[in-house]
Amino acid sequence: MSSSVSFWQRLRRTPYQAIAATFMIFITLFVMGVFLLLAGSLSAILTYFETKPQITIYFKDEKDKISIDGLIAKLNSTGKVASSNFYSKDQALAIYREQNKNDPLLLEMVTADILPSSLEVSAKQPQYLKDLDEIVKNEPGIDEVVFQKDVVDTLISWTSTVRKVGIVFISFFLLSTFFILLTSIGMKIAFRKEEIEILKLVGATSWYIKRPFIYEGLTYGIVGATMAAIFVTVLMLYVQPYVTSFLAGLVQLPLWRFQGITINIWPPNLALIAAMAAVLNTCGLIIGLIGSLLAVTRYMKY
Numbered sequence: 001m002s003s004s005v006s007f008w009q010r011l012r013r014t015p016y017q018a019i020a021a022t023f024m025i026f027i028t029l030f031v032m033g034v035f036l037l038l039a040g041s042l043s044a045i046l047t048y049f050e051t052k053p054q055i056t057i058y059f060k061d062e063k064d065k066i067s068i069d070g071l072i073a074k075l076n077s078t079g080k081v082a083s084s085n086f087y088s089k090d091q092a093l094a095i096y097r098e099q100n101k102n103d104p105l106l107l108e109m110v111t112a113d114i115l116p117s118s119l120e121v122s123a124k125q126p127q128y129l130k131d132l133d134e135i136v137k138n139e140p141g142i143d144e145v146v147f148q149k150d151v152v153d154t155l156i157s158w159t160s161t162v163r164k165v166g167i168v169f170i171s172f173f174l175l176s177t178f179f180i181l182l183t184s185i186g187m188k189i190a191f192r193k194e195e196i197e198i199l200k201l202v203g204a205t206s207w208y209i210k211r212p213f214i215y216e217g218l219t220y221g222i223v224g225a226t227m228a229a230i231f232v233t234v235l236m237l238y239v240q241p242y243v244t245s246f247l248a249g250l251v252q253l254p255l256w257r258f259q260g261i262t263i264n265i266w267p268p269n270l271a272l273i274a275a276m277a278a279v280l281n282t283c284g285l286i287i288g289l290i291g292s293l294l295a296v297t298r299y300m301k302y
Contacts, residue, residue: 018220024180025224025287026231028173029280033232035166036279039077041243043161054129054145055121056134063141068119071139075121078135085120092118116143126156174287181220181291185213186299196300210300214292221288222281229277236273243288 012234059068068086087095092115124130129147136145189196199209 002214004029017187021180021184021217021220021291022227024173024177025220025284026227027288028170029225029228029284030231031173032166032170032283033228033276033280034235035162035170036276037232037236037264038162039166042155042162045155054147055132056143057119057136057142058116058144058146059118059142060116060143063117067141068117071136072119075132075135075164078131079127080123080125082122082124087118087120089115089117090283092116103187113194123246126153133186174236177287178291178294181217181288182295182298185217185292185295188216189213189296189299210296213296213300217288217292217295218285219288221284221286222292223284224288225281225284226231226263229280232276232280233273 057071072084072086075084080085093110096110096115121132123132133145136142196209
């Protein structure tokens with residue numbers, strides 16, 4: 001290996017190793033991007049449902065406001081209630097009219113007398129819902145209780161499963177990627193053993209000899225990460241109409257807010273695309289750097 005031989009010339013001499021290393025980094029980071037997208041989507045949906053009323057209590061007509069206030073005080077005394085909102089019959093009618101304002105026939109058929117008053121309760125944590133439900137079930141004058149615990153529990157289970165599966169797959173691909181990087185760069189070091197010995201004899205420093213191999217690993221990382229970011233972005237834009245249709249009613253799912261910048265997971269905005277590209281490129285550089293450092297440390301005793 002000499003300074004007259006350029007980096008790209010060395011890549012062209014062993015294209016298959018370069019393609020294999022870059023492809024494995026691409027696959028690893030693409031899978032990572034997909035799992036980050038899935039986990040972020042489920043987390044955003046879970047957050048959305050956690051901020052909405054998780055228990056809706058419909059009262060019978062004989063349930064007066066005083067006893068309802070007593071129930072609210074009892075629920076609040078547990079310290080497990082994030083918020084509670086009471087809606088009288090008249091308020092329920094106003095909400096109904098707003099929701100059906102484009103259908104005059106439905107508006108004519110409904111009056112405040114036939115609508116129940118209700119109480120919407122949000123818990124501070126999903127695990128508190130069962131305790132709050134037990135209190136409500138023992139309360140007289142309750143007509144119906146709509147309980148969203150099953151929905152929240154299902155979302156928590158899905159999110160946990162996606163994270164665990166993602167960790168397993170990404171760990172497997174990371175190990176495979178490091179192995180291929182070690183093999184690829186190690187073979188190149190072996191092919192240039194005589195040149196390395198000559199450079200040592202003429203006084204070349206350790207960094208001078210190792211630097212091209214480290215740059216090569218970094219190049220694999222950045223190229224693979226860029227490809228992964230492009231493919232993940234294309235995938236997001238392709239599935240956006242289907243996800244939007246599936247999540248009908250959820251206009252936006254914000255994933256993260258910082259200093260006025262909102263990253264929407266669905267529909268994906270420029271902030272999400274930029275953040276995903278930054279994360280994948282950073283991971284690509286780290287993988288390329290660590291892989292090349294391990295290779296030169298393993299195969300080059302200098």
